[in-house]
Amino acid sequence: MKRRAFTAAALAAFATRPALAQRGEVIIATTAGLMERSLQEHFYRRFERDTGIRVRSVPIELPDQWARAVAGARTGNVPFDIVTATPPDLIQHRDILQPLDCDGMAGVRENALPGACYPHGLMRTGGAMTLVWSKRAFGDRAMEGWADFFDVQKFPGPRALPDTGDREWWVPVAALLADGVAREALFPLDLDRAYRKLTALKPQVAAWWRSGDQIMQLMRSGEAVATMSYSSRSVPLAKSGDFDFTWNQAIRDVGNWAVLRNGPNTANAIRFLDFFVQNPEEHVVFSGKVSFDSNNRNAAALVPPEERRFRPSLPDNWSRMVIADYEWIAANRERMRERWLSWLTA
Numbered sequence: 645m646k647r648r649a650f651t652a653a654a655l656a657a658f659a660t661r662p663a664l665a666q667r668g669e670v671i672i673a674t675t676a677g678l679m680e681r682s683l684q685e686h687f688y689r690r691f692e693r694d695t696g697i698r699v700r701s702v703p704i705e706l707p708d709q710w711a712r713a714v715a716g717a718r719t720g721n722v723p724f725d726i727v728t729a730t731p732p733d734l735i736q737h738r739d740i741l742q743p744l745d746c747d748g749m750a751g752v753r754e755n756a757l758p759g760a761c762y763p764h765g766l767m768r769t770g771g772a773m774t775l776v777w778s779k780r781a782f783g784d785r786a787m788e789g790w791a792d793f794f795d796v797q798k799f800p801g802p803r804a805l806p807d808t809g810d811r812e813w814w815v816p817v818a819a820l821l822a823d824g825v826a827r828e829a830l831f832p833l834d835l836d837r838a839y840r841k842l843t844a845l846k847p848q849v850a851a852w853w854r855s856g857d858q859i860m861q862l863m864r865s866g867e868a869v870a871t872m873s874y875s876s877r878s879v880p881l882a883k884s885g886d887f888d889f890t891w892n893q894a895i896r897d898v899g900n901w902a903v904l905r906n907g908p909n910t911a912n913a914i915r916f917l918d919f920f921v922q923n924p925e926e927h928v929v930f931s932g933k934v935s936f937d938s939n940n941r942n943a944a945a946l947v948p949p950e951e952r953r954f955r956p957s958l959p960d961n962w963s964r965m966v967i968a969d970y971e972w973i974a975a976n977r978e979r980m981r982e983r984w985l986s987w988l989t990a
Contacts, residue, residue: 669698670912672726673713676703679934686930691919697912706730713740713904722904725913729902734765735974741765742903742910744917751918757941757957759967765900766917769936771875771956772894772965773806773814776859780886781869789893790822793870794845801869802850804862809854812984813973814895815842817966818872821893831969835980839987852988863887876935879954891961895968899936931955 672688674680680703688699702724704712709727716722717740734741746752746761760767777787781801792799805815816838820830823841851862856877862868863881873881874897878889901920903913920939927943937944937957944958952958956965973980 667696667698668909668912669700670726670909670916671700671702671724671907672916673702673704673709673724674728675705682930682933686926687920690923690926691916694919695915697915699916706733710737713737717905720906722907724904725907725909726916727902727904728768729765729900731765731898731900731968731970732974732977734762734900734902735970737902738764740905742905742907742913744903744914749914749918751920751922755921755924755941756939757962760898760939762900765902766921767898767939768901768920769931769934769938770896770898770962771936772891772896773811773872774875774878774889774891774894775818775870776863776873776878776881776887776889777870778863778866778868778886779888780866786888787870787890789890790818791824793818793872794822794841796845796848799870801848802867803845803848804851804853804859804868804871805849806872807852807854807984807988812977812980813968814872815984816980817895817968818893819845821966827893827966830966831972832976833972833980835983839983842987875956879935882954891956891964894956894961894965896962896965 674683680701684701688701691697692699706728709724710733712723713727714737729737741764743763744761744766752761752766757767757770760770775787775790775793777799782799785799787793787799793803813833816833816835817830819838819841820834821827823837825834850868853859853862853871856874859871859873859877860881863871873889875894881887882889901917903910903917907913922940924940924942924946927938927940928946931937931943937955944952944955947955953961956962
């Protein structure tokens, strides 16, 4: 079957059908907990009120979601319309994803963040892997980037780094930036160079964290004086007054929506994505609850000035981040995982 992207004309035709024809549903799979509750409150219910289209929310973890999506594509019984996807997921699963006509979606074109709509997905939430440090350890001396993180003479003390099991490229990227590689020249990653840099730092790494809660514990206890951190954890640490962080050389980390090909309600799914990026006031409140910015270019300007430095999507912050080459990452994931595990356990 020939793939086709939904255009503005197709959306307009759908929108002008009789009210009864507009009714139906859209099935959205996302992780449970705070994220799902917040999406329900700020987007799903409002979409239902505005369009008459019911949102059926399916709380599910990513591995189970993809297992069901792949099986459904194979059997012709696609279980969802919209799924949650990491950037490499958009590459690895693109054969079962509906192409998006980003320029043909008026809501996306007018409201989405720059570069936040892709051939097979739309950014839902955005943050970054940032460098955060202890002001108790360094006073007013600020770390400006990953070179300072690796400089244990200028900024002495134990470090912490992630070992989350799914982002083996984060730490090598930081190592290459620390070694002087320009962010636009990072990919393809020179893993030999990265691991030489990491090997020199390894004796200073006191902990390899696996969760955001662990980041908070390590920094507050003083077990580490600097770490790579989710921005959703860096911000509350910085607001406490004892820590600070920088968006410079932060590694952009986003969660996406994607539409499954041949799903039960594809037109409704595209309509929801076009709806989601609108209404900046709703995005401001939603982002405050989930500790990630969401995909609306005007939301950050509604945040009080004293809060703006904490918002990743503010243009001055967003533009300083590293954007990974996800095609390369998807093609080299297994090799990077093997290299990481071999180095970490040596």
